[in-house]
Amino acid sequence: MFKKFLSLEWKQFRRASYFKKGLAIKILMAFIVLYFGGIALAFGAGVFFIAKKAIPDVDPIETVNKFLIFWFLFDLLFRYFMQQLPVMNVKPLMVIPIKRSTVIHFLLGKTSISFFNILPLFIFIPFSIVMLFHGYPVLNVLGWFVSVVAITLCLNFTNFLVNKNNVVFYSILTVLAVFVGLEYYNIFKISEPIGNAFNVLYNNPYIAILPIGILVLLYKATFNFIKKGFYLDDAVSKKVKEVNATDLSWLNRFGSVAPFIKNDVKLIWRNVRPKQVMMMSFMFLFYGLFFFTQDTYREMPALLAFASMFITGGFLISFGQLVPSWDSEYYKMLMSQNIPYKQYLESKWYLMVFAVIISFILATPYIYFGWDIYAMIAAGAVFNVGLNSFITLFGGALNRVPIELNVKAKAFSNTNGFNPVQLLISLPKVFLPMILFYIPYKLIGFNAGLITIALSGVLGIVFRKYIFNFIVNVYKKGKYKTIAAFSEKK
Amino acid sequence: MIKTSNLIKTYNEVTVLNIENLEIPKGQSFGLVGNNGAGKTTYFSLLLDLIQPTTGSIKSKDVLVSESEDWKPFTSAFIDESFLIGYLTAEEYFYFIGELRGQNKQDVDALLAQFEDFFHDEILNKKKYLRDLSKGNQKKAGIVAALIGNPEVIILDEPFANLDPTTQIRLKGIIKDLAQTKGVTVLVSSHDLLHVTDVCERIVVLEKGEVIKDLATNPETLKELEAHFSGVAEV
Structure with missing residues (x-):
């Protein structure tokens, strides 16, 4: 069944209108993708050296760990803003004799290969490789990398759960602003405790189980959330809000x-x-x-x-x-x-x-x-x-x-x-x-x-x-x- | 009122419409029938200058439709949902159209009051955007919007589709009234032979872009049309 779905997806991708555009645009698009991909790669590889240069007496991994919290908050914000959830495509599959759970697993799997999850890989993979080249222990780097990816995926599913909710969005925005402000004026550095937490994680790679565990739980929660809403009158159809005609x-x-x-x-x-x-x-x-x-x-x-x-x-x-x-x-x-x-x-x-x-x-x-x-x-x-x-x-x-x-x-x-x-x-x-x-x-x-x-x-x-x-x-x-x-x- | 001469529309060398001569007098209720792809919507789109004729022309009240825009003030239409503005409520939409057609709020309200029956309490004061209404209710809103501003020519593409039986019957009453007592030229296309024969004084059958029948409606017309279309189906 998954294979059928995949072929459908492939068709959807290949036949999408933006592939029918002219050659010039295709080249331009390829250029842009390469450009941004290149920047991400270069940034990922360069972060190590930047961190080392900026704060020479601290281990670069610790510096990076400090800023991870901001990265993740920003990531969540960006996702909320830009990431499109594929729930809408479910409708034609509802009456077809396929197990509901299969469809949902596929859907969730599909969201995890979105641009928003791939971009972090472009940064974290080169960073990890650079670390390995500098003789950091393989197990620790691997544990760290797996955790970061797991957290990224956690954000992916969190976004799924809260996407319809404006309150969440504005709270995250506020939290981010407050943290940045406090950090900037040296009042309270959120980056310290969180950074330390990541340091602990780095030093004890087996803790990577924790983010993976959370990821599994979130996946299950999202799965149930969608399963409950897998009816026409629920998640698939849009909510109709009562409107008040504004007097202009x-x-x-x-x-x-x-x-x-x-x-x-x-x-x-x-x-x-x-x-x-x-x-x-x-x-x-x-x-x-x-x-x-x-x-x-x-x-x-x-x-x-x-x-x-x-x-x-x-x-x-x-x-x-x-x-x-x-x-x-x-x-x-x-x-x-x-x-x-x-x-x-x-x-x-x-x-x-x-x-x-x-x-x-x-x-x-x-x-x-x-x-x-x-x-x-x-x-x-x-x-x-x-x-x-x-x-x-x-x-x-x-x-x-x-x-x-x-x-x-x-x-x-x-x-x-x-x-x-x-x-x-x-x-x-x-x-x-x-x-x-x-x-x-x-x-x-x-x-x-x-x-x-x-x-x-x-x-x-x-x-x-x-x-x-x-x-x-x-x-x-x-x-x-x-x-x-x-x-x-x- | 509307004079079509030597009108041809081709797409990539396929002729989709070819009308040599067709005159629709003022105050006529005119029905256009034909199978899918017969050219009904193409003809209406040409009437509204939404597409360009390959050759030939349409004159509406002596205005050359593809050259001048002077036909717009006395013409209105509802072709499909793309005539609705999805993010407005029905009332806002009516007032907007009213403003475009030089009608103030009171004028529009007075008009809407006449259609209370037709709306069946499903359109006004619903606090819903048009995009959230059902297809049938969207159609109701679109049809009534086409009546705003005392148009002399009204073009309705498939007005009966998606409507519930009660509304279909009421719509027939409205169209008849427009043509017979108000002297409005109404152009209607439909797949429903019964409804068009009920409503229209004259019925034109299009097939592959050409006029193959032009009938003044009489009690026998429905049978004739049914015979014609079942014949088409057998071929």
């Missing part, structure tokens, strides 16, 4: 754009996928921390200009590049209605502008890094509102990928962003602020660079009527193509 009539002040804005707000609020995008764009806010904290980048203000643009542009870029795909589920209806494209686009634009403003307000703490940095972020925000928004909308118009609104995006199987046109369009988003800044910066000075960036945005706002008309024409030209692409089955 205060948005009517936007005049003819109002119906669309009201709809777009609901779109973001009530669907899984756009919510995910919103959460992701929140992460962009912290993008500046990578750059502003390091002195090397201080010498390269062009890079800082790019980072500043990103801080306020997260939502704009990730939401905007999928206009009109957000409306793909009912695009045919929109096209048979008497809707002016311009108002449709304007509504999305207002949303993006609103997001930039909110991000800019949230970015206020960056003043800490100096007023020049903050001025740069402000210039970046103006650039985003006036120019980047339109570049992104233009790119979106060429991007005809249907979106399932209420389904989480899958990590790495989602090629929505990957089409050559999209890639070309994203180049100016990255390089334009850098160029706009760099040339006047070299010729005149820092402030001249800032003013140029901001001015480009102001120009965009002034001429937005023309730009809208231009994009509307792209929409009109691509109408039939877009409808056809959106009605394609995934």
Whole structure:
């Protein structure tokens, strides 16, 4: 039976839509996979030396053990956010004469070979090998490695059990934040006791039985959990929540754009996928921390200009590049209605502008890094509102990928962003602020660079009527193509 | 009202629709029947300019459908679930469509009040998103949404499928009323011969994209259609 299932899975994998994409995208995807795989491998192999260099008088394994707790917490968070559980595929198997337990075992087995469980292997295997090369005792390294993998799998099943639960997610997030904070300010170092626990485990490899035992228990718990819910009206069908219609009539002040804005707000609020995008764009806010904290980048203000643009542009870029795909589920209806494209686009634009403003307000703490940095972020925000928004909308118009609104995006199987046109369009988003800044910066000075960036945005706002008309024409030209692409089955 | 001339649609050199001439006068209830793949939905999609004709044209009230958008204000349709916005409640959806068609909340409410029977208390005030309604209830919402804004042309693809018997009968009443007393041109496609003959004054049979019968409905029409389709099945 398992063999049949496997062949089904293989077919599903091979016939998935992203394999039918063009050769260029395949190569690009392979590249990306290799790149990230390579980074993981290099990181795994390098951790040993990094740890040794950073804290020379402590055994690297102890340093690593200290940070494992953060790794695992982050792992859990990441999983909750991104990992898709395969429960939905159960439906066609329910009426077929196969033992329920077989199906569930298979399902659970399948989740354990997900990307989220393989990535840690890419890091921990090279790390273990490096340790062995340095003469660490085989048994201890093996015990440690097995434990780490077992814990990773534990997280996998824990995620299964708590995935529907937002409370858990936010508690983990809080716990992680608190631990990081306490650690950073040297108040209480959670890494010490946990690190010690892992040290004990490393020194006594037989303790590896413990995580394995927990894994077995969790597997059983998950198994029972699914078995209980293996009915149509339970786990397989989605829960229907009672909804309260929200009154958004205060948005009517936007005049003819109002119906669309009201709809777009609901779109973001009530669907899984756009919510995910919103959460992701929140992460962009912290993008500046990578750059502003390091002195090397201080010498390269062009890079800082790019980072500043990103801080306020997260939502704009990730939401905007999928206009009109957000409306793909009912695009045919929109096209048979008497809707002016311009108002449709304007509504999305207002949303993006609103997001930039909110991000800019949230970015206020960056003043800490100096007023020049903050001025740069402000210039970046103006650039985003006036120019980047339109570049992104233009790119979106060429991007005809249907979106399932209420389904989480899958990590790495989602090629929505990957089409050559999209890639070309994203180049100016990255390089334009850098160029706009760099040339006047070299010729005149820092402030001249800032003013140029901001001015480009102001120009965009002034001429937005023309730009809208231009994009509307792209929409009109691509109408039939877009409808056809959106009605394609995934 | 609707004038189709020399309309051909081909996909990869396969002709899926070929209508030389078809005129539908104002206020007619027009039924389109045919087996799967006969071209019914293709024809409706062309009427709504969702796909491009290979050659030929459709004129709706003298507006060339594929060139101008002026047909949109007086035309409405429900083709399939992709006409619904899944994350809205039924009321929100009706108001949204209303806003697109220049109707305020009161206008929409007044219209909805007429369809209380048809909704059978399963659509309004349910506090459910449209995506969570059953197929039949989704269809009810979609059909009523197509009536918002006093359209002169209404296009319904398979309106009877998925509906329960009571609702089917009520829908027939609604369609008849629209065509006979309000002068609305109603285009309906269906696999259910009994329902179309009940509702439509005129029935056109499509087969492999071509019009092979054009009948004014009379008491004998149902028999004629049944004979025709059982013949098709035997061949």
